[in-house]
Amino acid sequence: MNRKILALLEDPKNLQQVSECLEESGHCVFKATRFDVAMQILDRQPVDLIVSDVHLQNGGDIFDFLVRVHVSPLLQNVPFVCFSFQPTELAEYLATGVQTAARILGATCYISMQVFDPNEFAMRINDLLSKRSSSEYSSMERYQENQLSR
Secondary structure (H helix, E strand, C coil), rough: CCCEEEEECCCHHHHHHHHHHHHHHCCCCEEEEEEHHHHHHHHHCCCCCCEECCCCCCCCCCCHHHHHHHHHCCCCCEEEEEEEECCHHHHHHHHHHHHHHHHHHHCCCEECCCCCCHHHHHHHHHHHHHHHCCCCCCHHHHHHHHHHHH
């Protein structure tokens, strides 16, 4: 299952762990530690799934990112995973509200892990990717169709 995944995590160590986990599952991972870099990647490269840190601070927050992704005709159907790694006590307290707002804005799922479990993470991501409807266009087909219509 070789899918293209954008991973936006501001902490380089967390980004490395998530990327390695997804790459070991056979996926191609585009990495970003900043919101603006993630948007540049999405402008040039079709993806099949987006994983984003819930606690973005550099250049935008998770809600900005969700809105930007879901107003784009090319990206609005791309599964969007909100990921919270080692949430603080305050983040855990606010998690229900953040999850609700993220779902309203189009997030597909919310994964929170106090300790990163690569097997669990890969299983959840692969399960999500396998549930995508076979009748949907692949990201490359949507991208090519959009390029032709310009």
